[in-house]
Amino acid sequence: MTETKSIEVPEPLTRLGERFEEAGRELYLVGGFVRDALSGSIGKDVDATTGSHPKEIKRLLGPVADHLWTVGERFGTIGARVGPYDVEVTTYRTDLYTQGSRHPEVRFGTDLVEDLARRDFTINAVAASAENGEIRDPFDGRKDLEFGVIRPVGDPLDRMRDDPLRMLRAVRFETTLSTSEKPFAMTPQLEAAIKENAHWLESISAERIRDEFEKILLSENVAKGLRTLVRLGLMPYIVPEFMETLNVEQEAEFHHKDVFEHTLIVTQNVEKDPILRKAAFFHDIGKPRTLVYEHRCTYCGAKSIQKNTEEGECEHCGGRTLPKKIHFYGHENVGATMARKSMKRLAYPKDDIDAVAHLVANHMRPMGYAVGRDPWSDSAIRRFIRDTHLSRGDRELANVDMLLKLAQADITGGAPRRRRIAEESWRSLKSRVDAVRAEDSVEKLESPLDGNDLMQLFGRGPGRWIKHVKDYLENETVEGRLGEDDTEKARELAVAYAREHDPFEEG
Template identity: 80%
Template sequence: MMTEAKRIVVPEPLARLGEAFARRGHELYLVGGYVRDLLLAGESKKDVDATTGARPQEIKGVLRPLAEHLWTMGERFGTIGAKVGTYDVEVTTYRSDLYTEGSRHPEVTFGESLMDDLARRDFTINAISAGAGTGEIHDPFGGRKDLSLGVIRAVGEPLDRMRDDPLRMLRAVRFETTLTTQERPFAITSELEAAIRENAHWLESISAERIREEFEKILVSDNVAMGLRALVRLGLMPYIVPEFMETLAVEQDTEFHHKDVFEHTLIVTQNVEADPILRKAAFFHDIGKPRTLVYEHRCTYCGHKSTQKTPGMGECERCGGRTLPKKIHFYGHENVGAHIAKKAMKRLAYPRDDADAVAHLVSNHMRPMGYAVGRDPWSDSAVRRFVRDTYLERGGRVLADVDMLLKLARADITGSAPRRRQVAVASWESLKARVDEVRAEDAIEKLESPLDGNQLMKLFGRGPGRWIKPIKDYLENEVVEGRLGKDDTEKAAELATAYAREHGIFEEG
């Protein structure tokens, strides 16, 4: 850790940039994540933020001779981007931003000094700068000390910094989550936590796209469970996915789960692969449980079974005797969860394909359980149907498939009761082996009717029409079931003819 360093080694392309600004009479300082990560881990990414007293027009004049290309989307906010060597550099004029209540767009005011610029930044660990030409570090707010201590502290008064840009409340959680390692935990100061809790509602003024970007970074981090817990603890989750708050303290059947729905979800999300779609599928996979919760009651006198929404004693609808809850059920929670996922992701402005992929995985996440409770291994045709039903493709792009579903199912097992876990793992391994075995014979997802539309039109001597689809679907199903070879056009023609006759497809009226 280089938190005591007085200067950093500036790579040649960035040093050259600093010299170019100096020749025009302007300072250039490297700031933010580039300097923070370099001090923290001795290395940094190729994305570089820099700040200067030069105005945007002047910045473009300095960058053009040195950059491969420029991008100016953020020019009205004082930011000009450039590709300099292997670095993506964004140079921003000294500034201060202010979000007014009810507005989603900041008021940008250009500043005159580095000190003014650093003073408006969010956290001390991000308010460290280094001269682009000299590498000399400027740390007026003690950011290096906070880095060494693992502290997320606001620059100045926490309430003022959060008011400047309410998204910083989410950024605090993101930095706590992403910077924490086993050797070096990070934590938000109590003062900053208090400011976030009291003003979490300010997130309502932030655009869905900006919220989504921070939420996504938390979801794919190594400490996602820690991040999700913090979002709930600080009162931020109601402004991201409010439905998730319903999972808190929702009990589950102890035969299968040893944690409530909230804790179970954290375990599964933490243990699934850090793929954006899989992490969101894990986050949403049981979100439908609170709305589908019912208690199975049994009468202590006549033994009649019934269901009700409350866990307490009830009255038997058959004999009037006392009933007691015996089991907990969440009938259809996967379908309710898929609906919630699509709705929530639409609110957060996720692409439609992403929302559909997540909803597809959520709606199918109980399918592997069907294998677990079965007495015998699935037949080849059952495995083929499973693989095809869990496959989702659009525009030639695979959105979800059986491999992703099996990864989600394996993570789901990590949140099950310890006494059930070993049996569940064995069942999962058996199903995975059957899927691999059947897929080795054919590309199941690509199985189609041996006869395409043109061949069917030629066979029946008819033009295009709605009549083609049911016949193709029938032939495709016969291939999946293993009753028709994927290249057996002769038998396919016989089956198609018989199917059309049996179902009266060409009958008049």
């Protein structure tokens, strides 16, 4: 790779290079497109740089672009759709983040090498002529790419100070570029600079932090990425609550790892879906705040709940009490609340927040099936399917399939001797869910009577009473005791329900 003199440039980009060359300007492909091309793959997102200023870039791009966008013009960037490629052309520049600022001070430059010198890492500071693919590599990025080294261009402190988000980008590249055949690693100097200055992330907007964090969560090596974020002191500036999971022991019968290690396993093993990965990351985040110890009296055997492991005195007989079990009562609900707060702070969309919180809040439901003394009835399975479904309008946000995938990943983080039993229970639950759904689309079942029908039936206007009656009828439908189209029986049930519960008192 270090001997590679050029890359193959796709024809639409070659035409773009020729267009700039005819105008007496150079155009170089840079960043991830060149990095990936050197590794043997060609992407569709292209970054390029030139000595032209935005006004001239627009003039040169216009005739060959299918579409132009100028949202980044004040930073020197013009975007264009050229054939199948999304191209962003940026004027040579230098960026500087001043302390306390969330936006860079942009200065245009005149030289390619000067532009490459302000980039984050050597593997991203390799340029290729858009016209002929000839490589320019003043900082030996090809060598670092070949040997799996994440090395800053120049002094690590200067590069991180220029844009502190680069500390997260370093973790992201180490995480996403690593393979079992060729792992990537940061230089010791870069790691030291990040550890000492992780607090610089406070100057970066939540949206930019979120986007980098999301890329780490969706990588093949997510456990490695999360571990590195914690080790380098970056996690406190992303999801500080996650730090509470470190060294929190769990009941050995069910878990052979602490909460932190268990979470890494589950997040790594769940399907690579944006909602599922976040649900796995947050699923046990409420455990540290709900941790209690079940104590037992060594004399009379009485049980008590304590917040610590210290020996105590039995309130029944005065005997000595010792901790015997660990519990996290209600951690799923506490965790759902924490997930909402964290995701809102990171400016995630409301639908994503609701979906993740919903999955976290319900992630213990499959455990109820596994440990229940009596097998679930078909009605219980129907309620389970219905309760785990979440939608907004016509958009489905979460469903029982997603919850079962999360539960399956959760099992992989359990104690090995309990894992086989849990897997058998999961397969049984999945089979019963599939059987019930084959008969009905349980998630879509509704009351045979809508609000207008109920107002006409009872001769009353709108009010909260409608919801009470509709919920009752809907539940009867889900339970299979009322047909979805059986309006006659629905009227009888509604009248009987109103006679017994008098929902009209609430308006």
